[in-house]
Amino acid sequence: MASDFRLKEQLPALTQRIVSTYTRDDRINHLGHCPLPKYEIVVSILEDLKDILYPGFRRREGLHIGNVTYHVGNLIDSLHDKLTTQIGRALHHDDRVRGRSSDCENQIDYEAKGQSIAIAFLELIPQLRRMLASDVEAAYDGDPAVSGRDEIIFCYPGLEAITVQRIAHQLRRLGVPFIPRMMTEWAHQMTGIDIHPGASIGEYFFIDHGTGVVIGETCEIGSRVKIYQGVTLGALSFPTDSDGQLIRGQKRHPTIEDRVVIYANATILGGKTVIGHDSVIGSSVWITSTVASHTTVVLEKPNLRVRGSVPDELRAEANYQI
Amino acid sequence: MASDFRLKEQLPALTQRIVSTYTRDDRINHLGHCPLPKYEIVVSILEDLKDILYPGFRRREGLHIGNVTYHVGNLIDSLHDKLTTQIGRALHHDDRVRGRSSDCENQIDYEAKGQSIAIAFLELIPQLRRMLASDVEAAYDGDPAVSGRDEIIFCYPGLEAITVQRIAHQLRRLGVPFIPRMMTEWAHQMTGIDIHPGASIGEYFFIDHGTGVVIGETCEIGSRVKIYQGVTLGALSFPTDSDGQLIRGQKRHPTIEDRVVIYANATILGGKTVIGHDSVIGSSVWITSTVASHTTVVLEKPNLRVRGSVPDELRAEANYQI
Amino acid sequence: MASDFRLKEQLPALTQRIVSTYTRDDRINHLGHCPLPKYEIVVSILEDLKDILYPGFRRREGLHIGNVTYHVGNLIDSLHDKLTTQIGRALHHDDRVRGRSSDCENQIDYEAKGQSIAIAFLELIPQLRRMLASDVEAAYDGDPAVSGRDEIIFCYPGLEAITVQRIAHQLRRLGVPFIPRMMTEWAHQMTGIDIHPGASIGEYFFIDHGTGVVIGETCEIGSRVKIYQGVTLGALSFPTDSDGQLIRGQKRHPTIEDRVVIYANATILGGKTVIGHDSVIGSSVWITSTVASHTTVVLEKPNLRVRGSVPDELRAEANYQI
Numbered sequence: 001m002a003s004d005f006r007l008k009e010q011l012p013a014l015t016q017r018i019v020s021t022y023t024r025d026d027r028i029n030h031l032g033h034c035p036l037p038k039y040e041i042v043v044s045i046l047e048d049l050k051d052i053l054y055p056g057f058r059r060r061e062g063l064h065i066g067n068v069t070y071h072v073g074n075l076i077d078s079l080h081d082k083l084t085t086q087i088g089r090a091l092h093h094d095d096r097v098r099g100r101s102s103d104c105e106n107q108i109d110y111e112a113k114g115q116s117i118a119i120a121f122l123e124l125i126p127q128l129r130r131m132l133a134s135d136v137e138a139a140y141d142g143d144p145a146v147s148g149r150d151e152i153i154f155c156y157p158g159l160e161a162i163t164v165q166r167i168a169h170q171l172r173r174l175g176v177p178f179i180p181r182m183m184t185e186w187a188h189q190m191t192g193i194d195i196h197p198g199a200s201i202g203e204y205f206f207i208d209h210g211t212g213v214v215i216g217e218t219c220e221i222g223s224r225v226k227i228y229q230g231v232t233l234g235a236l237s238f239p240t241d242s243d244g245q246l247i248r249g250q251k252r253h254p255t256i257e258d259r260v261v262i263y264a265n266a267t268i269l270g271g272k273t274v275i276g277h278d279s280v281i282g283s284s285v286w287i288t289s290t291v292a293s294h295t296t297v298v299l300e301k302p303n304l305r306v307r308g309s310v311p312d313e314l315r316a317e318a319n320y321q322i
Numbered sequence: 323m324a325s326d327f328r329l330k331e332q333l334p335a336l337t338q339r340i341v342s343t344y345t346r347d348d349r350i351n352h353l354g355h356c357p358l359p360k361y362e363i364v365v366s367i368l369e370d371l372k373d374i375l376y377p378g379f380r381r382r383e384g385l386h387i388g389n390v391t392y393h394v395g396n397l398i399d400s401l402h403d404k405l406t407t408q409i410g411r412a413l414h415h416d417d418r419v420r421g422r423s424s425d426c427e428n429q430i431d432y433e434a435k436g437q438s439i440a441i442a443f444l445e446l447i448p449q450l451r452r453m454l455a456s457d458v459e460a461a462y463d464g465d466p467a468v469s470g471r472d473e474i475i476f477c478y479p480g481l482e483a484i485t486v487q488r489i490a491h492q493l494r495r496l497g498v499p500f501i502p503r504m505m506t507e508w509a510h511q512m513t514g515i516d517i518h519p520g521a522s523i524g525e526y527f528f529i530d531h532g533t534g535v536v537i538g539e540t541c542e543i544g545s546r547v548k549i550y551q552g553v554t555l556g557a558l559s560f561p562t563d564s565d566g567q568l569i570r571g572q573k574r575h576p577t578i579e580d581r582v583v584i585y586a587n588a589t590i591l592g593g594k595t596v597i598g599h600d601s602v603i604g605s606s607v608w609i610t611s612t613v614a615s616h617t618t619v620v621l622e623k624p625n626l627r628v629r630g631s632v633p634d635e636l637r638a639e640a641n642y643q644i
Numbered sequence: 645m646a647s648d649f650r651l652k653e654q655l656p657a658l659t660q661r662i663v664s665t666y667t668r669d670d671r672i673n674h675l676g677h678c679p680l681p682k683y684e685i686v687v688s689i690l691e692d693l694k695d696i697l698y699p700g701f702r703r704r705e706g707l708h709i710g711n712v713t714y715h716v717g718n719l720i721d722s723l724h725d726k727l728t729t730q731i732g733r734a735l736h737h738d739d740r741v742r743g744r745s746s747d748c749e750n751q752i753d754y755e756a757k758g759q760s761i762a763i764a765f766l767e768l769i770p771q772l773r774r775m776l777a778s779d780v781e782a783a784y785d786g787d788p789a790v791s792g793r794d795e796i797i798f799c800y801p802g803l804e805a806i807t808v809q810r811i812a813h814q815l816r817r818l819g820v821p822f823i824p825r826m827m828t829e830w831a832h833q834m835t836g837i838d839i840h841p842g843a844s845i846g847e848y849f850f851i852d853h854g855t856g857v858v859i860g861e862t863c864e865i866g867s868r869v870k871i872y873q874g875v876t877l878g879a880l881s882f883p884t885d886s887d888g889q890l891i892r893g894q895k896r897h898p899t900i901e902d903r904v905v906i907y908a909n910a911t912i913l914g915g916k917t918v919i920g921h922d923s924v925i926g927s928s929v930w931i932t933s934t935v936a937s938h939t940t941v942v943l944e945k946p947n948l949r950v951r952g953s954v955p956d957e958l959r960a961e962a963n964y965q966i
Contacts, residue, residue: 325699343842362804374662376672376673376674377673377674377675378664378673378674378675378676379673379674380683381684383679383680383682385675386672386675386676387666387667387675388668390663390675391659391663393656394659394662394663395656395659398658398659398662399652399655402652402655409702434648441651441654441655442657444655445654445658447658447662448662448665450662451662451665451672454672455671455672458672459671463703466842466879466892466896467842467860467861467892469738469821470738470741470824471671471672472674472680472737472741472822473825475672476680476681476825476826476829476830477683477825477826477830478829479832485807512833513833514832514836514855514856531838531858533697533832533836533838533855533856533858534855534874536855551838551858552856561780566784567837582719586858586876586878586911587874587909587911605930606911606928606930611728612752621930626931626942626943626944627941627942627943627944628935628939628941629939629940630936630938630939632925
């Protein structure tokens with residue numbers, strides 16, 4: 001290369017300067033002897049689970065009744081090992097962060113705990129399949145643009161998002177730290193749909209299009225609920241304690257009852273807000289109080305200003321861009 | 323590892339329980355002897371096509387007039403094979419789903435059909451290049467933040483989305499099932515832009531920023547149309563037949579005529595809705611009826627409540643978060 | 645395969661037809677002897693930088709004070725080489741596009757310039773770490789759903805987006821073309837957050853959820869600013885010169901002062917628009933003029949139409965979908 005090798009002689013001094021920032025301010029490094037949960041392994045756990053939940057649709061071809069037991073048995077065995085290790089690390093790191101453990105003590109105890117959680121989670125797979133089969137039905141029944149159930153499993157982002165969230169939700173219920181949120185943020189990156197692992201979601205759940213959907217940590221959603229892109233189910237206020245610190249864990253997000261439909265870009269906020277069953281929330285509606293059952297809520301048609309030409313002063317107003 | 327190997331003895335029984343769900347409820351598995359279209363191959367087809375549509379910008383370096391024929395010839399040959407196989411599988415799977423074929427009969431006939439479609443599609447590449455060159459021009463003319471055409475091809479998500487959609491649209495017109503939707507959902511994942519393969523889009527098409535754009539299956543869009551982030555071109559109602567089943571295939575989405583500009587977060591709905599040529603639809607407007615040509619539509623300025631301080635009761639109202 | 649090999653004989657003629665489009669219309673190809681910046685290398689530069697900015701959280705496990713100097717020194721050396729090459733190519737391509745250089749002259753001079761910029765950039769890493777540590781604090785203080793700082797570094801999309809933007813912004817200030825925008829569009833693809841490398845952003849910056857956020861090229865943002873999903877900080881009009889060409893480079897985007905909070909889906913436009921410090925901009929507000937400090941701006945509650953049942957005519961109105 002044509003660069004000047006003498007300039008490279010600055011690099012060791014720069015390296016020292018960078019390393020000194022690690023000791024001076026350590027809040028954004030992790031240096032120690034105990035490994036953290038590994039993001040790439042968590043993602044591979046999700047891919048392995050999808051191969052078991054929807055066999056034949058993804059990586060492995062040529063599956064049939066004669067060989068599927070080996071396929072599943074192999075994946076379950078590998079998942080057991082990966083989950084045991086990653087959950088053990090997550091539990092240990094969480095205790096370390098909360099000051100309940102010094103670095104790397106009792107690694108063996110954490111792995112044992114990780115194993116019992118891993119097995120408890122894997123036992124839930126038949127139940128997960130039943131829930132996800134209902135979600136696929138909901139998508140098929142709710143979308144006129146779909147040609148068949150296979151299309152949904154091949155590529156619908158809403159199904160991808162709820163698949164990951166149901167997995168993450170169960171791991172969270174079993175007491176696993178970090179990993180559930182890593183999973184749902186990966187799904188958020190893939191689909192643009194952001195559902196916190198804490199949200200409880202009933203069966204036959206369908207998100208269509210989905211980009212921009214945000215569902216908060218303490219949401220409760222019933223069965224046969226349908227949601228469109230850009231919908232926010234959020235919190236209304238964020239109470240702080242006497243030190244001015246945020247209070248974590250309270251119910252801050254709404255409850256959506258059975259058979260509710262929420263159209264694109266609607267915003268529903270508040271831990272006490274309930275959307276009654278069989279209601280319809282129209283596009284772009286903003287709600288912060290309870291809605292009874294069998295109710296429709298739409299915006300009054302906003303007044304539009306319409307001109308038969310495009311005069312300059314209106315062009316200056318309409319013609320904004322980035 | 324420190325985990326208890328005796329606990330692993332539960333895993334075979336769990337494997338059996340999972341496999342039994344495959345026979346009991348088979349709607350979300352694919353077990354059989356005929357392979358489905360493979361998502362990873364479909365994505366590689368898109369990457370190969372981009373290397374031909376925009377040579378020199380992606381994977382292959384050092385292309386020049388002396389070697390580009392080998393580069394293209396090699397990719398075309400490989401694309402022929404991949405497309406033949408994947409399209410054949412898609413056609414066969416579609417017939418199987420619709421009950422028109424038993425498992426794995428006539429695989430040879432489906433491959434032959436796949437080949438004729440693959441060749442017909444590849445013959446469209448010169449025409450695709452012309453359309454995409456116009457889309458790059460539209461981006462250059464329409465975005466003051468762009469420094470040059472190369473920047474658009476390097477990294478503009480709007481161009482990525484329309485490139486994939488134009489490919490998927492042609493495959494759909496040639497009668498290919500599944501694969502067009504797999505392609506546009508992959509682009510949706512990459513860009514946050516969701517354009518159904520069925521939408522017909524004219525030349526010089528520009529989407530700026532794009533996150534959250536949804537363009538429905540039966541949209542018709544003219545030439546020199548410009549769209550911003552969060553715009554929905556959607557359906558107004560979803561008619562059902564006498565059995566309560568959704569009717570699929572009708573025109574449900576709007577028609578956008580030439581030289582229309584649609585600003586961020588506007589929503590335009592309905593199969594009978596036409597936005598006349600040379601019109602401007604302002605940000606956040608909600609339209610469900612036809613707009614004449616040379617018309618501007620903006621919202622009446624909504625009343626804003628403004629207080630010179632941030633009192634608690636307003637903070638409770640404004641201070642919502644997730 | 646069962647396809648007809650005689651049909652493959654059409655492919656060479658098709659190859660020739662495609663190659664002839666390269667000479668006839670060359671605006672969307674890059675054929676020549678000088679390589680362009682390579683997208684995959686630019687992405688790997690970002691991954692290497694994240695390994696230095698947040699050591700121990702990503703690829704490399706088992707880092708501790710005893711070996712971290714080798715880890716960093718190794719990455720710095722490799723980054724020096726990659727940045728030198730890619731920046732050299734970017735500078736050369738930019739001059740070629742602007743007609744200031746013929747193809748492949750003076751490659752050595754461009755690499756030398758690339759090296760001096762690469763080293764100047766790497767020297768900024770300690771300062772980048774300080775800024776990013778403040779951004780992590782801002783996320784921890786601002787989000788009641790977060791369990792700890794590690795969760796933020798593991799997987800928060802807002803932190804991913806600002807990490808990449810701060811890197812890209814510095815490269816842009818050092819005069820690097822193309823690469824900064826390639827970086828922020830990659831972050832846009834990963835997170836749904838679109839921040840132009842030109843935007844100047846103060847410390848303690850937090851974007852929560854983030855999908856759909858758009859921050860324009862000439863935005864200026866102060867310190868301790870918090871932004872939610874769907875917020876647009878955009879331009880109001882796009883002036884053209886006497887030839888009708890867009891004028892590039894003017895301040896077109898707003899200024900946001902310290903300690904401002906902007907809630908979901910708000911839109912703030914215009915190069916002269918200033919949001920005064922300590923103000924709160926409520927959800928879905930649309931602002932095109934300056935707001936004083938210590939001010940709250942919320943929408944008047946829009947009138948909602950509420951019916952106790954779901955009658956057909958309202959269902960037709962509310963029941964739109966894609």
